[in-house]
Amino acid sequence: MNTIRLTIAYDGTAYIGWQRQAQGASIQQLIEGALAQILGETVVLHSSGRTDSGVHALGMVAHFRTERNLPLAAYREGVNRLLPRDVAVQEALEAPADFHARFSARGKWYRYALYQGVVCSPLLDRTAWHLRGALDWTAMEEGARLFVGTHDFAAFRSSGCEAKGTVREIYAVDLVREGELLYINVRGSGFLRNMVRVMVGTLVEIGMGKRPAGDIGRLLEGGDRCQAGRTAPSRGLCLMEVWY
């Protein structure tokens, strides 16, 4: 039995998200379909996690197991020939038999992109959140630092999140300006559903002066989702990397 590890990039705009669902086009379904054509058998792709509708990835990781012994190129070039242009396998590697894209993961890097301007920018619109008006970057950096460490993130998740444990470790939250884009890079051990988007939504409210930076500390203690900021739109979020 071979365990194959794929690194996958996609523009999530046209999809209902990573996970296969009864209705709608998912990334998982697309790649499983292409693999079935290449392999002549159906396989199940296990990913490092889900991404929601509209969320992008440059470094999603998933694995599958197969008895077939195809060259690794078949899982990249071969599969890519069967995929639409907004999804592509970036790398295919053999992995140890006990590798599991989700359970072996040690951490993830998500990047959230913002841009400011009076008018929206059509060429950034699919991949960044457009905000009018100025942001207090210093206050946002102050708030961002409060996320770092091991905390209960119960206040920073979607109401539909069913995870039992809500304690996660955040390694770093970095704010970077690159041209007209502002990136919020979040690295951590694991993430609750919508966690990065609620963190970003709260940081943006701090940047707009709607709440003090210290709110983050109170939210990490209080755990009340209703007190945190709005969920930032999915379009700005990109899963950059998963570490093993």
Add this chain to the structure above:
Amino acid sequence: MNTIRLTIAYDGTAYIGWQRQAQGASIQQLIEGALAQILGETVVLHSSGRTDSGVHALGMVAHFRTERNLPLAAYREGVNRLLPRDVAVQEALEAPADFHARFSARGKWYRYALYQGVVCSPLLDRTAWHLRGALDWTAMEEGARLFVGTHDFAAFRSSGCEAKGTVREIYAVDLVREGELLYINVRGSGFLRNMVRVMVGTLVEIGMGKRPAGDIGRLLEGGDRCQAGRTAPSRGLCLMEVWY
């Protein structure tokens, strides 16, 4: 009579190009439609030039004339509310009565984006040309320099181009690396149909070692379209700015 000058940005992927045509969605038709709703009268938008299907713009300029005296904000915020997310008016200004977006233009800046990699990159795919394999950047810069100046660009246009005169002045061709993207910036007095895309296609063939940099000089003297490189895909091209 008021003359209004608009600066317009768009993601050209979904459109047949700038110009209104019998079939298909054009940028011109979209904005004229929104202006008609705002103004309560039909106006004709005159642009600095056309862009082909799939070509993008950050700084397309167009003007129209109207007897109505609306605040300029109506032509930006008002129009943008009626446009889809991939088209947006960036700026609306009053212009002198004799301003004409095409005939008053003194020059234009086009940017062409390339990216290299074994695998295509879904998040760059709409706005850049993906090339496998290495490019000889030095040879491309050598070739690029030969374009600068006043030349007959008859070899660097589409076979469908009907312009009588084919002499144009190129002010500068700069090659810039920015992250994973390679930009070819072309500034000039005016451009024939597909001229930038044929210039880029020829430069890429030089970068791939398929032809020497000196070919550009020969093509500018010879004027034979069949001898120039392939037309680079529209997706990589963006009209950045028009000067008046």
